Amino acid sequence: MIKDTEILVIGAGPAGLAAASAAAFLGASVLICERDDAPGGQLVKQTHKFFGSEKQYAGDRGIYIGRRLTGAVRENPQIELMTNATVLGIYDDGIVTVLHDNRHLKIRPQKTIVATGAAEKFLAFPGNDLPGIYGAGAVQTLMNVAGVRPAERVLMVGAGNIGLIVTYQLLQAGVQVAGVIEAAPKIGGYLVHASKIRRAGVPILTRHTVCEAFGTDQLEGVRICRLDDQGQKIPGSEETVACDTLCLAVGLTPLTELCWQAGCEMAWIRELSGHVPIVDENLETSVPGLYAAGDVSGIEEASSAMVEGRLAGLAAAGSLGYRPEQAKEEILAARAELAELRSGPTGGKIMAGLARMREAGKTKGGVFVC
């Protein structure tokens, strides 16, 4: 049996939830497929307060923003939310296949919005597969969702916002943090986050990297060393840090498998942290009717993911003929909001990445490599 829907949203994180609400607001009926057993995406573990402007709920904690977006979706009779539903493939004849509670489903949407988010990046060093070496998101899931102390003593790799925020959250959960190491010459995240953990006595070592991890059956310690101006390891600068967990906060990369599989034109854009689908200003990919919103179209922040989701939802519903005038107006407002979010110093990087993505779109055919 084939299940028909007007708009299919893949992923119930900030982008997907916002997309569904926006499309339903214009009058479309929406089905959301979420791989996890609960909606909210990674917002469910963000205990810190968000930045941005009031429109993106700045000042509120991520977990509450997630609940708000989820609540709006659940209350909306136009939206069906299916959890434990992993989308497997998007096919040329318009059929999308889904594994739902161990059963294979076929869905025929008129429009599809891919909002699959991102995966954590990894680092290459000897011993990096030892139990106890976790992504920063995994550590957050253990302590903020499951309420389990992930470690006794952690070494954090990466002084970007995620590394700094998770370090602070570890301290809140009563875990010792041996330090934060960062390969770059300066701290990448916001000063307000760095200051909090410095005040708690956690050292932040810039120009440092992991040489190797060791332990018999699980992690017992890490050898770190200093880096010179060229980013090369300085011989003789090695130190040993005893820790049972090494937390990697070395960035995210777009989770684009479905975009590749669907045949979207892709480009590798460093500023967007990996391969991304080439999208137009409504976030429609090169596959007609297939949109990509949130981290899957370039790593940014939850606040911009929500606005991107809204934009894709409005564009998809608008293209189905729902309230075209209002759609147009709302689309312009969403684009303006994105421009505002990207007007800061970190936004410059995103803007440059998006410009390169558009440029790549013009050259057409094949993968654009920078």
Next chain:
Amino acid sequence: MRIEEHPILDFDRGTQVTFYFNGKPVEGYTNETIAAALHAAGIRVLGHSPELHRPRGLFCAIGNCSSCFMTVDGEPNVRVCVTKVRDGMRVEEQHGKGVVRVD
């Protein structure tokens, strides 16, 4: 170890149940994933790699990376970071790729 007091969060762990890790009883809660319950019990080695038999633990904890595959009630390759604990469940370390049983 479970976090008892947290400045921001309250944890709704659900009902306490007993499941089995390599035949030994472990306490868990119905709202916890197998990986979280094992972690709380100090168990971080979840299996061994197919070729070099290196110990394996979780990495992403959101069902994305396949590092936490275990055999659960006889079914191999279960992502224990996204599978909830059930009473009486039998969870075993997986060595290699696991064998699918066909009844």
